[in-house]
Amino acid sequence: MSARSLRITLTVLTVAGLGIAGYLTYVHYAEVQPVCTAGDSCIKVQSSVYSKLAGVPVALIGLLGYVSILGLLLARENENTRFAMMALTLVGFAFSGYLTYRELFSIHAICEWCATSAAILTVMAPLSVWRYLRHAPTLPTPRLYST
Amino acid sequence: MSRVKVQREPENLTRKQHRDHARARRKALQEAEVAAAVRQTRLRLLGIVVTVVAVGIVVVLLATGGNTKHGIPVSKAEQSSVVHEVSNEVGGIPQRANVLGEPTAPVTLQYFGDLECPVCRAFTLSALPSIIGRWVRGGELKIEYRSLETATREPEVFKAQQLAALAAGKQDRMWNFIETFYHEQGEEDSGYATESYIQGIASQVPGLDLTQWTSDRGDAALSSQLLSDGQAASAANLNGTPAFLIGRSGGTTSKLEPSSFTEPGSFNEAIAKLAKS
Numbered sequence: 001m002s003a004r005s006l007r008i009t010l011t012v013l014t015v016a017g018l019g020i021a022g023y024l025t026y027v028h029y030a031e032v033q034p035v036c037t038a039g040d041s042c043i044k045v046q047s048s049v050y051s052k053l054a055g056v057p058v059a060l061i062g063l064l065g066y067v068s069i070l071g072l073l074l075a076r077e078n079e080n081t082r083f084a085m086m087a088l089t090l091v092g093f094a095f096s097g098y099l100t101y102r103e104l105f106s107i108h109a110i111c112e113w114c115a116t117s118a119a120i121l122t123v124m125a126p127l128s129v130w131r132y133l134r135h136a137p138t139l140p141t142p143r144l145y146s147t
Numbered sequence: 148m149s150r151v152k153v154q155r156e157p158e159n160l161t162r163k164q165h166r167d168h169a170r171a172r173r174k175a176l177q178e179a180e181v182a183a184a185v186r187q188t189r190l191r192l193l194g195i196v197v198t199v200v201a202v203g204i205v206v207v208l209l210a211t212g213g214n215t216k217h218g219i220p221v222s223k224a225e226q227s228s229v230v231h232e233v234s235n236e237v238g239g240i241p242q243r244a245n246v247l248g249e250p251t252a253p254v255t256l257q258y259f260g261d262l263e264c265p266v267c268r269a270f271t272l273s274a275l276p277s278i279i280g281r282w283v284r285g286g287e288l289k290i291e292y293r294s295l296e297t298a299t300r301e302p303e304v305f306k307a308q309q310l311a312a313l314a315a316g317k318q319d320r321m322w323n324f325i326e327t328f329y330h331e332q333g334e335e336d337s338g339y340a341t342e343s344y345i346q347g348i349a350s351q352v353p354g355l356d357l358t359q360w361t362s363d364r365g366d367a368a369l370s371s372q373l374l375s376d377g378q379a380a381s382a383a384n385l386n387g388t389p390a391f392l393i394g395r396s397g398g399t400t401s402k403l404e405p406s407s408f409t410e411p412g413s414f415n416e417a418i419a420k421l422a423k424s
Contacts, residue, residue, distance in 0.1 A: 031413070033406040040387055040404065044266045047408035050211060083189075087196045094200045098207055106335065107265070108298070109387075133189055136182070 003077075006131050010085075010124060011073050017120045018066040020113050024059035038112060045111035050102040058099060062117060065092050069124075079135075086132040093125035218333040219347045230351050233326040236276050240283055242319040245372075247279070248289030254282070254421045256414070257291045257392040257400060259380050262308050262328045263340060264298035266408055267389045271329040273409035281415070287422045289396065292325055293376040297388040304340055307364075309373055311345045314363035315352055323352045393417055395424065 001009075027034045028046065036042035045051065051058055065088060072085040096118035103110050220226050240247055256278075260267040282288035292312070299305035308328070315324035328348050333339030349360055363369070383392055383400075389408060394400035405413035 027406075031406050031410050033404060033413075040390075043404075043406070043408060044387065047266055047269055049265070049269060053207070053211070083192060086193070090196055090200050091203070094204045095207075098204050101208075102211075108335075109266075129193065133186070133193070 003131075003135070006127065007073060007077070010127060010131070011070070013120050013124050013127075014066055014070045014073060017117050017124075018063070018070060020117045020120075021059055021062035021066050024113055025057065025063045028057045028059050034111075034113065036112060038110060041109035042111040042113065044109040045103055045107055045114060048102070048107045050099065050106060058095075061095075062092070065095075082128075082132045082135060086128045089121060089124045089128040093121040096121045218339055219331045219344060219351075226351055229327060229330045230353060233323055233330065234353065236279060237322045237326060240279070240322075242316075242322050244316040244319070245292045245313065245321050246289050247292070247322045248283040249286045250289070251396075252283070252286055252289040253396055254288045254418055255291060255394060255396045255400070256288060256403070256418070257293055257379075259293045259295040259376070259385055259388055259390040259392075260325075261295060261297045261299055261305065261388045262312065262325065263305075263332065263335060264388045265332070265335055267298075268329045268332045270389045270408040271326065274405075274407070274411040274414065277411040278414050278418070281411075282418050282422075288418055292321065293379065294373055295376065295380045295385060295388050295390065298335060299340070300336065306370070306373060307342070308340050308345055310364050310369050311349065311360075313369040313372060314360050314366065315349065315355055317363045317366070317369075318355055318359065320352050320355050323355075324348060327351050393421065395421055 024034065024046070026032075028051075034042040034046065046059075053061060069085060069088050069092070072081045072088070075081050096114070099114055100118050103114065220229065237247060241249055243250065260271075278288070279290070283290060294305075294309040294312075296302065296305045299308070312321050312324045312328070315321045331348065331351075333344070346357075349355055349357060379392075380390065383390075383402060385392075385402070391403040391405070391414075392400035393403045403413070403417050407413065
């Protein structure tokens, strides 16, 4: 996979995640019922004590995370942006893993929106690690010579 | 990666080629060294990030895990605080069996719950106080608490705790019992709802005659009520808790699907609409 197609893949995934997190943030603040095929599972998850972290809705935390990742993807690519992107997706992946654990073992309900976001981050995390590790290092400017 | 273009000079071809070859080897070696150093740095940074993230998640797990561990407080002061809070919420409101509110209230909300259900706890502690304060105290709403087994794994434990609540209802104190239970709910699936836990909840209900309560727990009529609650839930296609049926008192009820269990908005809207009709 070329660097360009990898970047495009990550951007598409980020935009999808952004849409989900944005929708869940809207649902939280607008106090409307989320579209959910699994009955009231989404409301249960959104109403649980785990839907907030230190008083901040996790949907909003996710939204800010995706916005930051998108910003890094759209910025001029360099070692720092690739590192920051990798770190952010790992944080997002771990956090969505924690939320899925809570859904399965504490709330006993699965929110399909959250599960989709977790799946997106599960794909993004290894891709961004690979992107960070595989990129050829920038070498010192070679001394050009001619005779 | 930069490429170096070298001009060939025919008169020094062999020596030049040799020099170029040596330069290319040096360059390749330098590139390899830089690449190895960069790779090592990246792997080290990746390791740091993974460690920090893992530690962060463990901290979050421990911090949020602690929030679910409630149970009956050990200190009398904390128990008094719960009793005080529950009394503030339901004190002075008429109770009869499983009903909280004026018997003549025009709107009835049926609340199907499982005492071990954490989302029911979230609803009872977050949205319910506001609903009780605004509508039940105002005489426009009465709430019927009905049982539906969801979170409690063992049917016999479910039956024991729900019968204990219904038995408190025989002394018109069921709402004190269930509110106290939810306030002091333990960690789900930890097997906390033992006989001594149930008695501990009952002992915090002001004015409850414990001898009478113990005797009433075996009342066959209460078991029938439990069964009837389950059948009503099935008939209304209620599969999870908390679940709600709402309607004009004495009339037909319909399922209320709130947008949130912790915010009273959807409930207020539905109650207001029915109260006006």
